[in-house]
Amino acid sequence: MTNITPPPRPHIEVTGLDLRYGDFVIQKNLTFTVGRGDVFIIMGGSGCGKSTVLKCLIGLKPPAKGRVQIGETDFWGAEQQQREAMMRGFGVLYQSGALWSSMTLAENVGLPLGEYSNLSPADIRELSAMKLSLVGLSGFEDYYPSEISGGMQKRAGIARAMALDPEILFFDEPSAGLDPISSKLLDDLILELRESLGTTIVIVTHELASIFSIGNNSVFLDPITKTMIAQGNPSELRDHSPNDGVREFLNRGKSHEDRSGPSSVSVKNAEAAT
Numbered sequence: 565m566t567n568i569t570p571p572p573r574p575h576i577e578v579t580g581l582d583l584r585y586g587d588f589v590i591q592k593n594l595t596f597t598v599g600r601g602d603v604f605i606i607m608g609g610s611g612c613g614k615s616t617v618l619k620c621l622i623g624l625k626p627p628a629k630g631r632v633q634i635g636e637t638d639f640w641g642a643e644q645q646q647r648e649a650m651m652r653g654f655g656v657l658y659q660s661g662a663l664w665s666s667m668t669l670a671e672n673v674g675l676p677l678g679e680y681s682n683l684s685p686a687d688i689r690e691l692s693a694m695k696l697s698l699v700g701l702s703g704f705e706d707y708y709p710s711e712i713s714g715g716m717q718k719r720a721g722i723a724r725a726m727a728l729d730p731e732i733l734f735f736d737e738p739s740a741g742l743d744p745i746s747s748k749l750l751d752d753l754i755l756e757l758r759e760s761l762g763t764t765i766v767i768v769t770h771e772l773a774s775i776f777s778i779g780n781n782s783v784f785l786d787p788i789t790k791t792m793i794a795q796g797n798p799s800e801l802r803d804h805s806p807n808d809g810v811r812e813f814l815n816r817g818k819s820h821e822d823r824s825g826p827s828s829v830s831v832k833n834a835e836a837a838t
């Protein structure tokens with residue numbers, strides 16, 4: 565008899581999720597999985613509910629219906645205390661970066677360590693410097709956020725998100741407000757972190773260049789039907805999604821046919837019609 569090893573359990577499993585603000589439905593019936601070590605992109609047009617889905621995954625917005633399983637645990641079904649403990653295993657970088665302007669970079673990164681660990685101030689300082697070096701900011705420990713560029717502020721925000729060695733990193737529009745070169749450097753950093761630490765990374769973004777260069781898995785949310793209309797590798801969705809809207813969005817408004825001749829989808833459709 566052959567021994568078949570079952571596939572590893574996904575890191576995050578979302579099943580039948582509905583999200584609402586009051587009676588206003590944001591998204592419904594979302595079912596998708598995020599594998600361990602994935603760089604998973606939540607994408608879709610403006611206002612479709614990407615940030616709201618992220619908020620639900622990080623514990624800030626309870627679902628109206630459905631389940632979010634993180635590892636072995638039903639995240640929203642768990643007691644609040646257990647959920648809060650799980651949330652300490654998440655590192656979050658919000659859109660604004662949100663560093664404290666009156667604190668140095670080392671103090672910003674050290675803040676969660678002071679709050680959630682028993683480390684001495686000297687150890688916190690050393691660990692903060694190490695986290696800053698991971699994001700290429702060695703030597704900037706004593707700088708204030710206003711003294712460094714926007715791209716460096718984002719890096720410092722990532723160092724702070726990584727302070728407690730999270731299992732999952734969540735980024736909301738990490739490249740918002742950055743020029744294309746800083747944005748590319750940030751993508752490189754995200755990939756480096758994923759490769760060196762194996763952290764699962766979930767990102768809300770509609771920057772196409774980032775989506776294709778760093779994402780290996782994704783979900784595509786539709787604002788009209790208010791549900792997901794695609795899941796999978798973004799490059800494959802760009803070229804082969806059976807949904808025209810998904811292909812158009814990922815080809816920057818151009819259909820695949822416009823760019824490079826008929827897509828395999830339309831070839832298949834043409835073959836089927838003959």
Ligand SMILES: Nc1ncnc2c1ncn2[C@@H]1O[C@H](COP(=O)(O)OP(=O)(O)OP(=O)(O)O)[C@@H](O)[C@H]1O
Pocket residue numbers: 585590608609610611612613614615616617
């Ligand atoms: N706290 C809230 N209360 C009520 N409605 C909200 C709240 N936050 C967001 N919304 C609404 O929910 C919808 C989805 O918002 P959300 O920010 O999740 O979308 P998004 O896809 O991330 O948008 P964008 O791409 O513009 O950042 C929008 O119509 C927004 O106005």
